[in-house]
Amino acid sequence: MEYLRIENDFPRISHSAVTLGKFDGIHRGHQKLVEKIIEQKQEGAQAVVLALGTASRTILTKEERCRILEEMGVDILLECPLTEKIRHMKAENFIKEILIGDLQVSYVAVGEDFRFGYERKGTPAMLKEFGKKYGFHTEVLPKKMDGRRKISSTFVREELNRGNMEKFRFLMGTDFSVEGIVEHGRGMGHKYLLPTTNLIPPVEKLMPPNGVYITVSHFRDRSYQGITNVGHKPTVGGEKFIGVETYLFDCNEDLYGEYCKVDFKKFLRPEQKFSSLEALKAQLERDAVKGQEYFETL
Template identity: 65%
Template sequence: MEYMRIEDQFPRLNNCAVTLGKFDGIHRGHRKLMDKILERKKETGVQAVVLAFVSDRKTVLTNSERRDFLEHMGADILLECPLTSDIRHMKADTFVRQVLAGSLKASYVAIGEDFRFGFERKGTPEFLKKSGVKYGFEVEILLKEMDGSRKISSTYIREELAKGNMEKVSSLLGFDYFVSGIVEHGRGMGRREFFPTANLIPLPEKLLPPNGVYITLSSFGQEIYPGITNVGYKPTVGENFIGVESYLFDCEKNLYGKNCTVEFRKFLRKEQRFSSYEALKEQIQKDIRMGEEYFRRD
């Protein structure tokens, strides 16, 4: 997959099937859009192009995670377009004429029913459909994926993630929420005083669930280990940065420097300060038992 970040001008492409949006978490609704442009690619041989509008706020998937997802799904080109002042103030017709019809020469565009674009969000799906007739490209408007009576959206997912409702987040995304990174050396206290752990420091752009302890699965390539994970500052120990620290069941390997993906299954408890290391150790043992029971039932 070719990746381009829009700094000034959009690239000159030709005959593209395009989908547009923020693609924060690539949830079930986003994948419905992806399916459409990939279907058109298979039918006609056009390039499948994702135009993702990005901002500075924390996101469910980091930029690199989104790129990996879209490449795996089969996208040909990912255009990341920062929401600069120029983009925010570009009129809807100007965007269609200069970007979709002009630079990208789109032949097909797939959007969700609530997609909005252009200055003051005046670009509606209906406006885009009329513009397609004017400029010579097809527009398909897709109904939103639903969770009961509520539409699946990045906002909905962010709300549930903020509650630590990992089962609901997984259902809305269509996959387990995860944090990935390189296993780093901590201060060694886990190995000396408590239990050996794998430590990750998430990227600043990663939107995290509430600080606390979770039941998780950690993957190192083809090796997968169930375990429990603490997200937060470890107040009893006194870290000054937020980390993701996992105790892996039945793993004695040296994992430092390895790539790790931690998938979150269930929230157990909030992060808290304990009166002593012994009290903390006793609670961790309880957390481990709850995690082991979860996987026995699963």
């Protein structure tokens, strides 16, 4: 998949099937839109995701979003920050100059509440109207629902902020995860507590509340169940940056320097400061028992 961040002009793309939106997290509603443009590849179109706007904290990192879209079959991801030019471009001009002119669109898939252009005056109905005139087809999809609530990035963010890993998994179709290279910590776990692996999450990634979670950690050719602390480790002096520290069940390997992906399954308890290392270790052992019981019930 080709990834392009739009700084000035859009690239020239021939015969594209485009879906538009924020695509902060590729939730189940986004997935339906992407599936629609993938279908158009059978007609010779290039599947293009046009992600409008950027946030300082995102559900998915750029790398995670690229990987998911590539695995789905997307050909090109265009990331378009809301520059002054884009913010003030009339919806009609956006259609004519970008969709028709630059992307040579043949098919557009959008959600029913999608808005674009200056003062958000662009609507799915406008896309359909211009499509009839200029020869592209627009398909408007109803929002995916969870009961009476529409599935959206806002909904996903709310559940992530609550630490509701089960609901996050339902809305996204995949676990919340943190990836990175296993780093050296201060060695406190190996010396006094339980041996752990340490990751530093990307600064732009939206994290769940600090606390202890049941997790599965994936390495190149193996996976381990465990419990993970997200936070600053206040009992042992605290850390400046949020860390992701995992105790792996039944693992005695040296994993420093290896690439690791930690999938979050369930929230256990908030992070807290204990009166001593002994009290912290006793609590971690109780957390580990709960984690092992969780996997035994699956």
